[in-house]
Amino acid sequence: MTTIRTTRGARWLALLLLSAFGLAIPGGAWLGRPADAQPKEFKVGVALSVSGIFSRDAALFKEVYDLWAETVNKAGGIRVKGTGYPVRITYYDDESSPQKSAQLVERLATSDKVDLLLAGFGSSVAFAATAVAEKYKYPYISGAASANPLFERGYKYFFATLNKTFDEVEGAAKVFAFVSPKPTRAAVIGSDHLFGKLAAEGFKKFLGEMGIEVVHFEIFPLDLADYNSLLLKVKRQNPDLLLVGGLFSHALRVMKATKEVDFSPKGIAFSYGPTVPEFLKEFGKDAEGVIAASEWLPSFPFKDPVFGSAAQFNETVVQKYGHPADYVQAAAAGGLVAQQKAIETLGLVPPLGEKEREALMEQLHKQDVQTLYGQVKFAADGGIVQKPPIAVQIQNGKFALVYPKDVGGTQAGTLVYPLAPWRSR
Numbered sequence: 001m002t003t004i005r006t007t008r009g010a011r012w013l014a015l016l017l018l019s020a021f022g023l024a025i026p027g028g029a030w031l032g033r034p035a036d037a038q039p040k041e042f043k044v045g046v047a048l049s050v051s052g053i054f055s056r057d058a059a060l061f062k063e064v065y066d067l068w069a070e071t072v073n074k075a076g077g078i079r080v081k082g083t084g085y086p087v088r089i090t091y092y093d094d095e096s097s098p099q100k101s102a103q104l105v106e107r108l109a110t111s112d113k114v115d116l117l118l119a120g121f122g123s124s125v126a127f128a129a130t131a132v133a134e135k136y137k138y139p140y141i142s143g144a145a146s147a148n149p150l151f152e153r154g155y156k157y158f159f160a161t162l163n164k165t166f167d168e169v170e171g172a173a174k175v176f177a178f179v180s181p182k183p184t185r186a187a188v189i190g191s192d193h194l195f196g197k198l199a200a201e202g203f204k205k206f207l208g209e210m211g212i213e214v215v216h217f218e219i220f221p222l223d224l225a226d227y228n229s230l231l232l233k234v235k236r237q238n239p240d241l242l243l244v245g246g247l248f249s250h251a252l253r254v255m256k257a258t259k260e261v262d263f264s265p266k267g268i269a270f271s272y273g274p275t276v277p278e279f280l281k282e283f284g285k286d287a288e289g290v291i292a293a294s295e296w297l298p299s300f301p302f303k304d305p306v307f308g309s310a311a312q313f314n315e316t317v318v319q320k321y322g323h324p325a326d327y328v329q330a331a332a333a334g335g336l337v338a339q340q341k342a343i344e345t346l347g348l349v350p351p352l353g354e355k356e357r358e359a360l361m362e363q364l365h366k367q368d369v370q371t372l373y374g375q376v377k378f379a380a381d382g383g384i385v386q387k388p389p390i391a392v393q394i395q396n397g398k399f400a401l402v403y404p405k406d407v408g409g410t411q412a413g414t415l416v417y418p419l420a421p422w423r424s425r
Contacts, residue, residue: 040350042078042087042343044069045108046118047129052096053222056278057248057328058121061144063321064329065089065118068336071306078340080349094120098128105129109136115352116339119332122247123147123165123195130158137357139364141339143332147194151381157361159382161331161338161373162295163389165195165271166202169245171391172269172293173206175403176241179417183240183266187216189230189254190245190271196222199245199271199293207243215239227257235263240418248273255283255290259422266418267291274394277323287394289419294392296327296373297401300408304337304371313372334373341369374408 046065049058069087077084090112094101101120108114109132117133119126119142126145133140134155146162162168176183186207190200197219204214215237220230231254234242242265244254251273258268269291273279280287298314307313313333317325342363348356368377377385391403393415400413 040085042085042116042350042352043112043114044087044089044116044118045092045105045112045114046089046120047092047094047101047104047108047125048120049096049101049122049125050091050093052094053249054096054121054125054247057144057272057276058096060276060326060329061119061121061332062091063317064143064325064332064336067316067320068306068333072340078343080344081347083349085350089118090114094125096125098124101125102128102132105132105138106136109133109138113351115350119143119145119335121328122193123150123198124193126150126158127194130155133157137354137361139339139357139361141335141364143330143335144328145195147198149194151383155382156365159335159338159364159378161335161376161384161387162328163387164383165198166205168295168389169199169202169271169293170206171389171403172271172291173203173243174210175269175291175391175393175415176212176267176417177210179267179415183212185215185237185239186212186241186243187234187237187239187265188214188243188245189216189218189220189234191224191247191250192219192222195271196246196250200243201245203243203245203269203271207241212241224253227253228261231257231261231263235261240266242268244269244273245271246273248276248279251276251279252282255279255286259286262422264419264421268419269293269391275326275328275392275399277326280394280397284397286425288397288425289393289395289416291391291393291402291415292399294327294390294399295387296330297390297392297399297407297410298325299401299410300374301410302370302372302374302408304369306337306340307333307372310372330373334371334376337371337373338364338367338369338376342367 049055073086077086092104117138121144123145130140134157141159143161146165148164188203190196251270274290274292298311300310303309314325392399393402402415405412
């Protein structure tokens with residue numbers, strides 16, 4: 001595989017310049033300092049979907065990983081007992097394949113002998129990759145893996161900053177419990193992969209609890225080509241609501257198809273997709289009123305010593321990448337801060353061996369850390385504790401909190417319901 005990009009600290013650049021000018025001596029020692037005094041770094045590895053169906057989702061992770069490395073290295077590295085250790089990230093492309101992700105994680109652990117692993121994007125990738133991470137005792141903290149079965153395997157090294165899938169989609173379903181007139185009929189569709197299917201099942205469960213009849217339920221193929229036929233079937237059932245389980249690419253295709261077949265549900269919600277910045281760019285005013293499951297907004301009053309406040313993190317992402325921060329980026333950043341804090345607390349210095357990584361895992365289970373994403377504390381199964389699932393709605397081109405009533409002092413706004421028909425938008 002190819003290393004996509006590496007990030008180094010400023011001191012390493014200086015050392016490379018010294019080498020170029022012949023100031024190194026035989027045996028690997030540098031002139032004027034012993035060999036064992038050479039600066040060390042944390043080698044960090046990640047198998048990420050640079051290509052394939054999850055590539056646009058995973059690109060958000062690469063942005064925040066690069067931002068973390070840049071931020072840490074500008075500050076002198078991860079500070080351990082007064083000494084700064086820069087971080088260097090090596091990326092491999094898993095091509096959106098869970099099997100390939102597992103192979104690459106094994107390569108990072110056994111051949112590259114990295115000190116730390118970062119997570120790839122999505123539950124299906126995480127399901128395969130975490131089996132390898134557990135085998136080699138590497139903590140694997142995901143900001144985009146929430147499928148319930150991930151937490152049922154008894155793993156000690158898997159952690160997630162998102163809620164479990166059923167909990168994650170709860171807000172995007174229950175927001176319709178408070179509208180008038182109350183919806184009575186709903187359609188639920190989901191893509192045929194781990195997260196998509198579970199999100200659809202979660203939507204179905206909560207609709208049942210609210211007394212809303214599910215008149216159409218369907219899991220569609222991951223490589224579905226004809227979304228129009230799918231949405232025509234849904235339209236014929238005349239549901240008040242459409243709830244969709246899947247990722248960004250599925251949300252795009254469903255939205256396009258609803259307009260093309262002139263299907264105008266009174267409310268539409270997605271498990272994931274609308275919060276990805278490209279969604280608003282793609283649909284503009286047509287995106288108005290769309291609801292999405294979420295777990296974070298830049299207005300939340302959270303902060304940490306690495307990225308600053310939630311608002312500062314969002315502004316940095318805007319300045320650096322030209323779009324607002326997505327909640328999975330904040331979730332990934334929260335995991336990065338938690339792991340960095342654990343390293344600093346334990347006084348771990350590179351290289352990290354199995355014993356050090358085991359201690360890191362144990363510390364992650366113990367600690368309770370404030371981050372820009374909110375409080376990060378993990379339960380015994382690796383799931384995050386006390387993270388309220390939220391629902392956001394696109395209103396005037398921005399995301400407004402619409403469920404629950406209050407999160408961290410941020411008050412929910414009024415839900416726009418029912419949506420206007422396509423012809424009136």
